[in-house]
Amino acid sequence: MTVEAPDDTRTxxxxxxxxxxAEHGYQRTPLRQIGERLRLTKAAILYHFPTKEHLLTALIEPLVSDLEALLAAAEAGPPERARATVLEGWVDTMLAHRRPLGMLFHDIALVTRGDTYHRLMRIAMRANDLIAGVDAGRRERVRAVQAVAMCSDPVVFFADVPNAVLRADMLDGVRRLLGDPPVDSDPTGDSGPVGDTGTAGVRRRPGRPRAMGPEQVETARRMHAEGAHTADEIAAALGVSRATLYRHLDPATGE
Structure with missing residues (x-):
């Protein structure tokens, strides 16, 4: 099989x-305009994509395929891990495809056409079932639908928030909705009045927590490795003190 070059015409x-x-909207972007940007004729574009809808489908395909792969992995894994696998994987997939999602936000009705829509509906139903769990009642199923939205919509509405920060916020929110114990306090540091109780009924301790969960450690190291955030910014995003942050970074590498 011939492997196409990374910068081939189709790409x-x-x-x-x-x-x-993303800039003008799907409806307001003719194929001619795409050709002009690339110095290609309309016929050259139609050779690779017979219609503009084929272009849209190709842009959405990586997102749809990644979601299908995620659900297959969750279904094949331990049942007790299915919910966490779907929630965390869904957020990561949405963040990995932020630009196509931003494009779809302006032309969401377009995905209601053809096979892509039916695939997305099947994906949503499978995700709802895995999050709700076996023998779930109406309330659990409603919350499962809400959970999927919580793991998707903020990616579009908070486009200026860094991936690692938004990931922590989204997962914290969906855990609270479902009554799962939060990994830590609110990543913004605004976790409510001292002594307030969360959705899981766990009383919050005053001040910032002195420990970080595995997910927070991973997020902190990722943000530090990106080099775009100071230690104070990372600590504030995760709701911990600077000293707590440094205790969980590798002392030998600073990561």
């Missing part, structure tokens, strides 16, 4: 289409 067309769709 260039998809990249330009995503830029223009």
């Amino acid at each position: 260039r067309i998809l990249r330009a289409a995503l830029d223009l769709f």
